[in-house]
Amino acid sequence: MRLEVTADKGVSILRFMGDRLDAHNSDDLKAKIKELFAGGAKSVLVDLTEVRFIDSSGLGALVSGFKNATNYKGSLALTGFQDQVRSMFELTRLNRVFDIYASVQEALAALSGK
Amino acid sequence: MTKKGNPVWRKAAGRYPDVSEIDDYTREIATASKIQQSLLPDVPPDMRGVRMACRSIPAHVVGGDYFDFFRWDESSLDLVIADVSGHNLGSALIMVETRSVLRAHAFRSGNAGDALAVLNELLYDDLTRAELFISMFYAKFSAETRLLTYANGGHNPPLLLRCGQQGYRGLDADGMVLGVLKGVEFEEKNIFLREGDVLTFYTDGITESQNDSGELFGAERLYQALYAYRGTPPEAIIEGVLKHVHDFSGHKALQDDISLVVMKID
Numbered sequence: 137m138r139l140e141v142t143a144d145k146g147v148s149i150l151r152f153m154g155d156r157l158d159a160h161n162s163d164d165l166k167a168k169i170k171e172l173f174a175g176g177a178k179s180v181l182v183d184l185t186e187v188r189f190i191d192s193s194g195l196g197a198l199v200s201g202f203k204n205a206t207n208y209k210g211s212l213a214l215t216g217f218q219d220q221v222r223s224m225f226e227l228t229r230l231n232r233v234f235d236i237y238a239s240v241q242e243a244l245a246a247l248s249g250k
Numbered sequence: 251m252t253k254k255g256n257p258v259w260r261k262a263a264g265r266y267p268d269v270s271e272i273d274d275y276t277r278e279i280a281t282a283s284k285i286q287q288s289l290l291p292d293v294p295p296d297m298r299g300v301r302m303a304c305r306s307i308p309a310h311v312v313g314g315d316y317f318d319f320f321r322w323d324e325s326s327l328d329l330v331i332a333d334v335s336g337h338n339l340g341s342a343l344i345m346v347e348t349r350s351v352l353r354a355h356a357f358r359s360g361n362a363g364d365a366l367a368v369l370n371e372l373l374y375d376d377l378t379r380a381e382l383f384i385s386m387f388y389a390k391f392s393a394e395t396r397l398l399t400y401a402n403g404g405h406n407p408p409l410l411l412r413c414g415q416q417g418y419r420g421l422d423a424d425g426m427v428l429g430v431l432k433g434v435e436f437e438e439k440n441i442f443l444r445e446g447d448v449l450t451f452y453t454d455g456i457t458e459s460q461n462d463s464g465e466l467f468g469a470e471r472l473y474q475a476l477y478a479y480r481g482t483p484p485e486a487i488i489e490g491v492l493k494h495v496h497d498f499s500g501h502k503a504l505q506d507d508i509s510l511v512v513m514k515i516d
Binding site: 162188193196202203232 | 333335336337338378381382383385404406424425426427429430431454458464466505506
């Protein structure tokens with residue numbers, strides 16, 4: 137797993153490169169999101185396109201990111217959901233908490249205007 | 251547990267622990283595991299009109315699964331099943347806290363939705379600090395009327411197999427995992443159960459078990475296993491499901507805690 141950060145139109149795009157987001161790597165993602173907000177990022181987009189499987193630890197890292205976004209008065213958005221990821225968000229109802237976009241382009245169009 | 255993955259060793263600042271420290275740590279974890287397992291019911295309460303069985307298997311020495319029964323009188327019972335995110339020592343500590351809060355606020359008079367709403371408020375700050383959340387399903391059952399009322403905090407919907415019918419119904423209701431937002435309202439739903447119905451509460455360790463190709467066991471395979479054993483007593487149904495999960499996942503170690511509670515209506 138690797139985390140890649142780029143910036144476009146004032147949005148920090150954090151790309152999770154790996155097919156599983158679980159207990160083995162969720163702490164790294166959690167720390168990276170926090171680091172971005174602490175470093176002054178106002179809008180963070182997590183791109184999960186490569187993720188085929190997410191478990192509760194992975195969801196926990198994103199929930200922690202959501203709370204950090206609130207603390208830092210920023211926003212956290214998500215994109216690139218595959219089927220299992222989408223169904224986990226629907227099951228837990230976390231799809232109502234996050235701004236979820238169909239693609240990076242769609243997210244950037246929406247977020248850069250904010 | 252590897253040295254790298256163990257916070258105790260990381261804190262040791264460049265020093266390798268000696269054997270006695272490893273022994274102490276292992277012993278303490280073993281004690282925690284023993285205590286945690288003792289907090290889960292061994293057997294469900296006896297109640298006329300319903301037969302039940304339960305089982306919990308942690309993936310690691312300690313885990314975040316929790317289930318409990320609150321028997322109010324000879325015909326009414328609350329049943330709760332929950333899963334704290336992650337499956338490590340932190341999850342286990344929050345599981346113990348959840349159990350204490352739940353037991354201290356016995357919800358006899360309230361409804362299932364209120365029970366989840368109150369728990370969400372009570373646990374929110376601690377869950378935020380721990381960076382964890384909980385999925386929880388809360389059900390109230392009357393053996394006299396066979397009415398089941400329930401609310402769901404983002405937990406896997408229990409599977410209901412109606413007697414004499416094929417297929418299953420997942421019991422879901424609107425809500426949200428606990429510890430994410432404050433002020434969440436939880437919908438409460440009702441359903442009358444019938445003689446011979448089998449209702450199975452479970453945690454996602456079952457449905458997220460994987461085979462060598464990374465395929466998930468899923469709710470459909472759980473249903474197939476339940477359907478195959480539906481005519482047997484609840485304890486045998488649990489054994490049957492665990493066998494199906496084990497056959498499916500082969501030699502792969504358990505990735506997540508597994509808990510199952512099976513209710514069969516007489």
